[in-house]
Amino acid sequence: MKAIQCVAFGPLENLVLADVPDPVAEAGEIVVQVKTAGVNFPDALMVQGKYQVKPPLPFVPGLECAGVVSSVGAGVTGFKPGDRVAALPNPGAFAEQVRVPASAAFLIPDKITFPAAAAFLLTYGTSWYGLVTRGHLAAGETLLVLGASGGVGLAAVQIGKLLGARVIAAASSAEKLDLCMRNGADAVIDYSHEDLKARVRELTNGKGADVIFDPVGGDFTEAALRSCAWRGRLLVIGFAAGAIPKLPANLILLKGCSVIGVLWGSYSVQEPEAYRAEMLALIKRLAAGELVPHVSATYPLARSVDALNALIGRSATGKVVIET
Ligand SMILES: NC(=O)c1ccc[n+]([C@@H]2O[C@H](COP(=O)([O-])OP(=O)(O)OC[C@H]3O[C@@H](n4cnc5c(N)ncnc54)[C@H](OP(=O)(O)O)[C@@H]3O)[C@@H](O)[C@H]2O)c1
Structure with a gap:
């Protein structure tokens, strides 16, 4: 072959x-x-x-x-x-x-x-595990998605909307942000030239994002953490930008927030039964047209x-x- x-x-x-x-x-x-x-x-x-x-x-x-x-x-x-x-x-x-x-x-x-x-499987599995199982995203909360037009990012946008969150999508071009809007994003930020923290503050009346989904890393992670709400959750998904960020621990303390590692491949090994049940339920959502x-x-x-x-x-x- x-x-x-x-x-x-x-x-x-x-x-x-x-x-x-x-x-x-x-x-x-x-x-x-x-x-x-x-x-x-x-x-x-x-x-x-x-x-x-x-x-x-x-x-x-x-x-x-x-x-x-x-x-x-x-x-x-x-x-x-x-x-x-x-x-x-x-x-x-x-x-x-x-x-x-x-x-x-x-x-x-x-x-x-x-x-x-x-x-x-891989993108929706990762994003669901991150947002739901690890991040406990709830209806009415604000979700900020970085790299929102990419594989795991766009899956996170769709899942966020399905769960009743308000979704802010951040990406690097107007075309990418347009795709995010067509997939349900409520607001967008072009982080190639807009100030991520300032725009999130503006879009949330100063409160910040409750859950941040970050598959990008680099300098964006600290900017995103600075835009996190009290008791927020920063989901560490990956480092597509290349650089692995180091975060000031005082920010985590002051915001009373959590930084949560999300490694879906290890979830399947560590918790195979929960993982498989989650995937079977997700495939039903795919078949029902809830996720596309x-x-x-x-x-x-x-x-x-x-x-x-x-x-x-x-x-x-x-x-x-x-x-x-
Ligand atoms: N934790 C897990 O279990 C898990 C599972 C799957 C994937 N991941 C990780 O998640 C990340 C995204 O994976 P993916 O498959 O969704 O990738 P993807 O479809 O290529 O999306 C990555 C996004 O990152 C942004 N980005 C920023 N800087 C970039 C750079 N220098 N090069 C490439 N992209 C850049 C791009 O959006 P903009 O241009 O809008 O910035 C792009 O849309 C990767 O780091 C991957 O390893 C983790």
Whole structure:
């Protein structure tokens, strides 16, 4: 089968389209014929050797996909060849086929398209876990989302609205903010030239944001923390801007606020039952049309590097997917 291979950590351009042996399902695993793979920032970090997990080389990148089960290993119940699934390989999705533990796969109903399913699990799973399970976002609270037009960001905007929060979306261009408005944002801030803290204060009559969803990091994190309300929650999601911020502890004390780490991949390992129940409930919301992934671009497998570069180059919005 064809697969994208990372043979050495480094620039994305090192990735090659290779012929590799078809995967075989071992006990507890299924093999998925990949129709669509979702592209995520951590994929790019992993290929560059900048991610917390460094798979043994060579490896096939890609942390999520949707497709059809082609075979099941010993002991697998709940899946059979022909089933439509969304799955979370660790990694391996940028390929025509991938084997995944059955515990990392979810049946999807016919009404969910493969691109929507491939664009859903990782971003909506992360954003729901952050906002609801960790952040306890409540109806009527104000949610500030940084990087709001990106993968986890736009999912957070939609989830915030679904939960009845007032959503302030922050992003770096008018086009990105327009997309956020079309996805339900109540107010927007262009943080490429507006003062984040001052604008949040202005939009909340001086109170500040109750929950801050931060997948960007860099200098924006401290500015966002300074715009946090009394008893607010700053959710540390990621560092797309590159720099890992250091926060003045006095600000946390003075605001009586919490800084909360959100690592969805570890949630699935540490609390597998709660995680799986949460994902099954989220897939129902996807099927019901309550949450609608925005797929902004589709690339063929051979152009996976371009797909990843769209994220690194900050030109992607919503989700980018790869079709095999
Ligand atoms: N904690 C978890 O469990 C978890 C799970 C998934 C992802 N993440 C992390 O969340 C972050 C976002 O992931 P994603 O898949 O949503 O990525 P994405 O779709 O590329 O979105 C990232 C957003 O960050 C903003 N950004 C600011 N500076 C940037 C820079 N120098 N380069 C690229 N983007 C920049 C961009 O918006 P503007 O141009 O508007 O600023 C962009 O929309 C990553 O750090 C990722 O590792 C964490």
